Amino acid sequence: MLRGLQGWHLIIVVVLFVVLFGAKKLPDSAKSIAKSLKIFKSELKDGDEKGDTTKSDS
Numbered sequence: 001m002l003r004g005l006q007g008w009h010l011i012i013v014v015v016l017f018v019v020l021f022g023a024k025k026l027p028d029s030a031k032s033i034a035k036s037l038k039i040f041k042s043e044l045k046d047g048d049e050k051g052d053t054t055k056s057d058s
Contacts (some may be wrong), residue, residue, distance in 0.1 A: 019027060 017026065
């Protein structure tokens with residue numbers, strides 16, 4: 001899916017973000033995305049641990 005993604009594609013995406021959101025909001029947006037990813041990863045890890053215990057019980 002992402003094999004066709006090249007460096008200039010990423011540059012275009014970054015330019016669009018700057019134009020749409022402005023340079024001042026980008027750090028806040030990056031922090032929000034990072035926090036969301038951290039929470040998502042921890043929830044996945046918790047789900048895997050709970051899933052492993054239920055599989056061993058049956």
